[in-house]
Amino acid sequence: MHTESSNEASQSGLDTSTWIVIPLYNEASVIGGVVSELRGHFANIVCVDDGSTDGSAHAAAAAGARVISHPLNLGQGAALQTAISYAVAQPGCEHIITFDADGQHRIIDALQMLERARTEKLDIVFGSRFLDDRTNPGILKRIVLKTAVGVTNVTTGLKLTDAHNGLRVLSLEAASRLTLQQDRMAHATEIVLQLGRTGLPWGESPVEVLYTDYSKAKGQSLLNSINILFDLVVN
Numbered sequence: 001m002h003t004e005s006s007n008e009a010s011q012s013g014l015d016t017s018t019w020i021v022i023p024l025y026n027e028a029s030v031i032g033g034v035v036s037e038l039r040g041h042f043a044n045i046v047c048v049d050d051g052s053t054d055g056s057a058h059a060a061a062a063a064g065a066r067v068i069s070h071p072l073n074l075g076q077g078a079a080l081q082t083a084i085s086y087a088v089a090q091p092g093c094e095h096i097i098t099f100d101a102d103g104q105h106r107i108i109d110a111l112q113m114l115e116r117a118r119t120e121k122l123d124i125v126f127g128s129r130f131l132d133d134r135t136n137p138g139i140l141k142r143i144v145l146k147t148a149v150g151v152t153n154v155t156t157g158l159k160l161t162d163a164h165n166g167l168r169v170l171s172l173e174a175a176s177r178l179t180l181q182q183d184r185m186a187h188a189t190e191i192v193l194q195l196g197r198t199g200l201p202w203g204e205s206p207v208e209v210l211y212t213d214y215s216k217a218k219g220q221s222l223l224n225s226i227n228i229l230f231d232l233v234v235n
Contacts, residue, residue: 014043017094018114019087022047022065023079027101028054030214034103035063041107044093046086050079056101077187081180088176096175100166103214109207113169116205123174123200126160126192127167131206158196160204164188167207174200 020038024031024047031047038045045065049057051073061067068082080098087096095117097110105127113125168191170178177198182190195202 012043014039015041015114016043017092018042018044019090019093019096020045020099020110021080021083021087021096022060022099022101023050023076023083024048024052024056024060024067024101025050025073025076025079026052026054026056028052028056028059030103031056031101032059032063034099034101035060035065037107038099039064041111042097044087044090046083047101048079048083048086050074050076075187077180077182077190080187081178084170084175084178084180088172093172095172096170098166098168098170103212104210105167106208106210109205110167110169113167113205113207116203117169117171120203121201122169122203123171123198124195124202125169126162126202126204127165127207128160128162128204129165129207129209130161131204132208158192158202160192162204163192165207165209170195171200174198 020042022031022034022045027034035045035047047057047060047065047067049060049067049069051070057067057069068086070079070082084096084098087093095114097114099105099110109127113127116122117125166188174195177200178191178194180187180190180194
């Protein structure tokens with residue numbers, strides 16, 4: 001488990017005031033690479049292993065992340081809330097970046113969003129794959145995500161272009177306001193709802209989501225689309 005001191009991290013040029021939070025479930029083959037790449041820029045990374053059965057927790061810890069484990073699979077929303085609550089309680093935390101475990105997010109996008117939050121004094125920066133044409137989610141997922149955006153915007157009063165993107169930058173103030181109750185995919189709408197109610201300044205930035213051979217092999221694109229539709233209907 002990562003034990004590098006804040007002083008050592010600061011001297012090495014790593015960002016010590018930002019915490020990367022990652023919900024983790026059965027991503028043992030990729031999480032090590034994700035954490036290692038993040039560790040090139042950020043000193044503080046916490047993964048919440050949500051009842052994985054494939055050694056994900058060990059791989060994340062070996063790569064330099066702090067790992068908190070749920071004994072049972074509680075869902076991505078629950079894992080994200082645990083991670084955010086942990087990060088918010090850490091001394092010196094100023095920003096939190098939510099990041100996916102499967103390698104679909106780009107660190108360069110996270111860095112640009114963080115810089116925008118700092119320079120423009122934004123408490124919330126949402127990542128959007130629909131502000132430029134770099135991302136090709138496929139026809140089905142695009143339709144589902146656009147539907148989700150419409151429902152979320154009506155529900156929350158915000159005007160986003162991408163409501164179910166896991167890459168977000170939050171100030172300590174914004175992150176402290178989150179108390180997620182939805183465990184499944186509906187937590188993404190719940191996050192937007194709760195953040196919108198804060199009245200804190202926010203923005204949206206273009207990001208690229210990488211639909212890799214790995215994620216396609218796991219069927220994540222189609223499965224997540226179905227999960228989003230289900231949760232929108234049920235909730």
